Amino acid sequence: MATTKVERDEYSALVDLEHNHEHDHAPFIAHHFYTAEQQFDSGKLGIWLFLVTEVLFFGGLFVAYIIYRYNRPEVFVDAHHHLDTLLGGLNTIVLLFSSLTMAWGVRAAQLGDNKTTAISVLITMVCAALFLGVKAVEYSHKWDLGLLPGDMFSYDPHAHHAHHMISNYLVMLCIPFAVILVATLIAAVLNLNTGKVLIGRFYGGLAITMLGFFAGVLVGVLWMAGAASEESHGSDAHAAVATDATARLVSFEVDDAAAKTPATTEASTTDAAATTPAVEHPVDKKLGVFFSIYYCMTGLHAVHIIGGIIALSWIFYRSLAAHWRSDYFGPVDYVGLYWHLVDLIWIYLFPLMYLIR
Amino acid sequence: MATVTQKQQLFGHAPSNHYLDASHGVMSWIFTLDHKRIAIMYMYGVIASLFLAGIFALVLRTELYTTKEWFLTSAQYNQMFTLHGAVMVFLFIIPSVPAIIGNFVLPMMLGAKDVAFPRLNLASLWLYWLGGIFFIVVLATTQLDTGWTFYTPYSTSKSNTNVIAATMGAFILGFSSIFTGLNFIVTINTMRPKGMTWFRMPLLLWGLYSTSIIQVLATPVLGITLLLLIVERTLKLGIFDPNYGGDPLLYQHFFWFYSHPAVYIMILPAMGVVSEMLAVHCRKEVFGYKFIAMSSVAIALIGFLVWGHHLFTSGQSDLTSLVFSAITFSVAVPSAVKVFNWLCTMYRGDINLSTPMLYVMSFIFLFGIGGLTGLWLGALSTDIPLHDTYFVVAHFHYVMVGGTMTALLGGLFHWWPKFSGRMYNEPLGKLFCFFVFVGFNLTFFPQFIMGSLGMPRRYHEYAEIYQIYHQASTWGAYTLGIGIFGAVMVLVYAWFFGRKASGNPWGAATLEWQCSSPPSFHNFEHRVIVSEPYDFASVVYDESVDGYVPVIPKRETTPNQQPATVPH
């Protein structure tokens, strides 16, 4: 149909106007937007709506938390002694600081200062990884003790726990980060040597981020080791409280079950023998529910941290490539908003999990 | 060498370079960012799901022809109705109208070139396919027997079927739905050109906007619920499963917090489609435009507060049931406002009994019955005996199938000239619409009767007295099947062999009809002329394009009258 000739008529005016309009299109504006403001506003509204869905996504878990805490307050009070407030507090400070550097990066992008943006975003990424490192120590320590969710809960307060310096679980959690560290280090060195500065710096940033993870692991392990040696001297009130509380709950459960059983069994003299199978793991279901909620909430949050690191590394790359200018900085702003939300969720999780009274 | 006028080029049958022709090859479709192509690809998936789940329905109905077990065991029967429900809900009806008609016409109705986030739109489509693959896995492995609601504890510790794959599929489809909703909200907020004010938007856009609000606010809750269900089943969390200290009622609350609003995800866009088609095929301005627009928003918001009516017999407190019952009744008000306005639009309208109009009239009739029978179920006293009977089955099929599916089919006929650039065969379209209407009523009306006589749902054997109703229902199902299959075939035939359509064959005043048929990649090759959406004087029939063209508003460059005094 290329041979069709178009004859002009009164509708031509509609077309000419449109064509004049097409020209002033800056390269960063997608074809379907008319102006930079329209594009920015769309992205901003989009990210806010996305954050709303995130809040609702976590909202389900918060509702579950409220219901189970309301139903079994004593379980929550007792179980929270197993969480390490100091490590949780350290992570809170790390995330708060990362929000500051993120905000700094957004401001720098608005001013078109790509170098400051890159550095701020990199610090944010390192903080995020450090958070995960501390979290890995916390998780692996609990898994060693049998502080597992739901039915898998197998913590025995009377058993003596040998304190390994490095848990096997921790090693497993570290492996993927170590692999990425080595790979990005090699990639950074190779690229920088061949003169590919941009991509080399990008990989270098990723490697530094992974080092942040191991810094977190180191801090966590050292703190745990210190706590363990204090405990072995019998002076750590914290761990002692946890053990006592759980033991109390166990004995309470046993009494409870024993009190009910005689009504159903004829021979009350064989009481103890009859109840033994029924109360084999009396405490599991109760404390396990707390850890179910704990792992669901903090685990989902950790997934969001990992997602945040991926998004931030994209921003980091684009900052190195000097994409931001005072009329185009939307993506930094959007990822920044996301990061603040992830931070904010932790600000709620920390007191709800670690600081129960 | 042919000569066409600018008018024919802009408002006629697209001469060349339309969106179907803009690029070629499978990859140009899989990686397209064009909202129109994405809509077409959704259509393949949605119609395939409809046929698949429809075949399941026919198998179920055939089994139910006899009072005793015939060719399905009770376990197979359970799996069959579960997959029928799950595929119909998650793969057919929730995406149906927004993903096909919404994606295709929403940007054009606004006067935009595309949705705000074309890449996110493509991601939604891919997630839809991915979710579909999970359901195919379920189908190919151990199937699923939990019912589409996945109630705990059966789904977490009793069922031996592939619950995890099915819930994972539903979880992924949920994200597809969230992204579509998010995209539509942003598009409507920020992509409107000058002159397109909120109250100049066609009613379909109000319907889609309200739907999108629900998708964004409710679907994440389903997401976390299904995720918890998966973890519960694998790790025995004890959140939903009473065997490990959990609360199954909590699951029901979470599930219906999404799934009741999901009913409005299904029906609100269908209502929007009906409002559009009604105005065009009656050639009359919609009666009470603002009331229809605002009732969509009202339904969306009140719809969040009624989920407890699914738990009347689950052991929730009497007071809670009472409150939920009262709020449920209040949703009937905005729904009735819509029906009233539609009927008033038809009154003394210039009704053209085309195929889309016949579907509209079916919709109003069937939705009316579906809505009114909902009042029996919303009232506590009558819900107790009717609960879990065929009355419930008939009620929600009247709303979802009689409502949404009818509107979807009508909408496809109405916008088919725009989708394909071709007209469908009108007599055949009407014939199969008749089959759909008769078949539907024959299938589901007897179910109201047997439900009120006490026939419980989900049973594959039943007492003699119900057999006559079951047999009528089975015959109806086959009639309905012929109707749907025939209607789709009429559309397929038209796609390839139909008469070429002009840009605006119906004389509609909304903006998507200002594009050529099929539209170009950028939708509009000209500056759009925004007028009132139902001002049918703004278009005029033009023989040279064999369709309607917009009237260019006269612009006065000098005042009509000389001012009385010349200001100094």
Ligand SMILES: [Cu+2]
């Ligand atoms: Cu409902």
